[in-house]
Amino acid sequence: MQETPKELQVAEEAARAAGAITLRKFGELSTREIHRKDFRDFVTETDRACEAEINRIIRAAFPEDGMLCEEGTTAEARSGRTWIVDPLDGTLNFIHSFPVFSISIALKDEREGLTHGVVYQPVQDELFTAEKGRGAYLNGRRISVSDRREEEGWLIATGLPFKEYHYMEAYMAMLQDVVRVSAGIRRAGSAAVDLAYTACGRFDGFWEYVLYPWDFSAGVLLVREAGGTVTDFRGETDVYRRRSIIAGNPETHPLLLGMAGKHFPEAG
Structure with a gap:
């Protein structure tokens, strides 16, 4: 059984930590915690809390890596690698207590392209993971695209x-x-x-x-x-x-x- 690389371990930890934040507020969000970013585009205090926690965990493990996050957190990529983060993808669903939203974390290398990726659905407790050249997984079990031809x-x-x-x-x-x-x-x-x-x-x-x-x-x-x-x-x-x-x-x-x-x- 292949060892999970540190990058994927950290991404999984960060995604689950953010997921725990969303679950504490899911269905309990007040109007004071919802803010308008743009026309029909919203951000919540939960989005921001998730982003802060993800940034804290990743930066502690990889301080030389860059950050590019939806809610504005950025950091210079001195290592040539950048973490690309959506701390709560599906904010409108979250605001309306519609249980389809996720945390998305990816690592992109300037030379190698995308190398690691995690998508976590907190309500369903489904963790999708991928490492370049080593396949994609759902809660540890290998997955593949459909083979339907009709x-x-x-x-x-x-x-x-x-x-x-x-x-x-x-x-x-x-x-x-x-x-x-x-x-x-x-x-x-x-x-x-x-x-x-x-x-x-x-x-x-x-x-x-x-x-x-x-x-x-x-x-x-x-x-x-x-x-x-x-x-x-x-x-x-x-x-x-x-x-x-x-x-x-x-x-x-x-x-x-x-x-x-x-x-x-x-x-x-």
């Missing part, structure tokens, strides 16, 4: 435009195409969860336009280490150049990519 059985995940509407027409056109060739569509409200579920075969594919590194970094590594493919809407594997993600198995990824090319020809 379109009529596919369950596809996506996000929905919620504050940027310039691409609404293109998005709805692609959504219609996906509806026609699948059994169903799901919108969980957490891109990290969508990608983790794609990695373990619960979803057969996932696409979303307008995402940020903390939304997808850990999930991208999970899907790739589970045998899937992840690109942007142009089919490029460097998903940090643009704000779009398509993930899936050998059947769903090329289909979704073709649809994205049709409806988002200028995506970038």
